[in-house]
Amino acid sequence: MAKREQNKSKVVPLPSDNEAERRRIRRSNDRDQADERHGERSPHNVGYDQAADGTPVPDVDRIVDE
Numbered sequence: 001m002a003k004r005e006q007n008k009s010k011v012v013p014l015p016s017d018n019e020a021e022r023r024r025i026r027r028s029n030d031r032d033q034a035d036e037r038h039g040e041r042s043p044h045n046v047g048y049d050q051a052a053d054g055t056p057v058p059d060v061d062r063i064v065d066e
Contacts, residue, residue: 034044 028044032045035042036045
């Protein structure tokens with residue numbers, strides 16, 4: 001039965017697995033990088049740096065055990 005179900009499977013390309021989608025993504029990345037080189041923040045990238053870096057750890061001078 002598993003073999004019969006396996007034969008019914010249909011292989012479909014990933015949504016971004018075509019040349020037009022690759023070009024669109026590349027243009028978007030190129031625009032974002034150009035903005036960063038000019039010191040501008042791309043609205044598309046807002047929050048990505050923080051998500052990649054994680055939550056900043058506060059500077060702690062010392063810990064006191066009370």
